[in-house]
């Protein structure tokens with residue numbers, strides 16, 4: 065009797081992949097049904113990105129098979145054009161070309177856009193998906209990719225997987241697709257995926273935002289040290305059960321700050337004069353009655369910048385950095401400066417280190433080792449007589465390997481680390497400087513749950529020692545580790561709340577909708 069056709073879109077069987085001495089994927093097997101949304105969870109370096117690249121054929125494995133829609137392929141074979149098989153991918157590191165316009169970018173993904181009006185044809189198709197996936201996205205066809213926020217670039221990457229090109233999408237692979245998206249955009253994205261799944265599109269997602277998997281997927285495979293250990297139905301999975309299966313310490317609830325400044329949910333209306341030398345950052349904005357509102361950030365505070373993506377948080381964070389002094393040769397800097405944004409006058413005393421949310425473009429130094437990536441911003445104090453003290457550089461890297469649980473050799477190239485581990489190295493670089501101010505732009509993007517808890521503890525420790533921290537996050541849950549949270553809307557701060565009050569619902573309620581009910585475009589002011 066002939067075998068019944070498999071209802072599975074994807075069957076991965078016995079796949080292994082080694083990079084030098086690292087067994088990145090170890091005899092992995094899993095399936096994805098037609099029209100099913102499944103997740104792959106795992107600690108940083110568990111092998112998730114590697115197995116996904118093997119499935120879509122970007123890299124060849126050492127052994128195993130990959131079967132897509134009944135067509136069996138040795139996993140050792142790379143695939144030149146996975147999109148011709150209906151396989152679409154969003155990679156963890158965003159891959160758009162910075163100098164292209166959005167409509168030109170659309171044409172790269174859309175092979176049906178031809179003829180003299182190729183740009184507008186490609187844009188029409190991309191916009192159709194964007195409008196459904198991220199209503200109110202505010203992306204213009206003539207914008208250059210480098211002008212867009214990382215969230216908008218991520219939106220374009222996600223939407224491009226669903227363009228109905230000559231071969232429609234059948235298997236969509238999403239590696240950390242929502243890592244820069246706020247809660248509202250993320251919800252719209254999953255709603256869209258559910259609709260496509262109902263049409264028969266199969267989806268694999270990896271994310272460290274475990275609640276997303278539980279809320280929106282059907283099954284979750286857990287990887288540990290290269291092996292697929294088993295699966296959990298999303299209906300019964302919990303964050304703790306997934307984290308436990310990963311072999312990590314159980315997830316801890318974010319700690320509300322020990323001491324909170326301010327108390328009630330308030331919208332600041334009074335201008336507050338600076339009376340005290342402990343103020344590190346001062347933001348002034350025009351109040352609705354034409355006066356001046358003042359927001360002060362004091363030494364040792366952890367302040368969150370929250371709100372819907374693109375409402376001015378990153379503009380303000382960037383301006384704080386530019387207003388801060390610079391440390392040279394390890395010496396403390398002169399006092400900072402004042403910077404203006406479209407909505408704020410910002411002054412800073414002291415110097416700052418910045419962790420970029422866009423590690424591919426503004427983070428890692430790809431040609432250098434992990435050690436140099438960590439020590440780079442501290443070289444001033446690691447140098448004597450114009451020469452870098454190699455021993456001191458190595459010791460610094462070792463110290464941070466220990467504090468952040470980074471595995472592997474410090475002399476390996478940074479690009480040999482998994483995405484989340486690269487992010488840890490960037491955190492280490494900024495923290496090692498010992499600056500007055502630490503500015504964080506989605507610092508735990510792609511970092512696993514256990515390490516996040518360690519990072520939260522480390523930040524509290526740094527603050528207790530007198531470092532001031534300003535923390536932008538699209539993950540509202542982690543803002544509960546802040547002392548106070550400034551909620552932004554249409555470029556201005558509309559509320560200050562305590563860390564304990566910064567629940568997802570409260571932040572969304574305070575930030576949702578522009579002052580005029582319109583989405584806003586802060587991209588131009590971003591960099």
Ligand SMILES: Nc1ncnc2c1ncn2[C@@H]1O[C@H](COP(=O)(O)OP(=O)(O)OP(=O)(O)O)[C@@H](O)[C@H]1O
Pocket residue numbers: 083086087088106107108109110111112113114115156479480481482483484485510
């Ligand atoms: N090109 C490479 N060269 C050397 N080692 C590599 C390479 N790519 C990945 N690795 C190693 O393979 C292992 C698995 O990496 P992978 O990126 O698949 O992990 P991951 O589960 O996706 O992690 P993350 O959650 O941090 O993204 C890691 O130890 C990583 O350092």
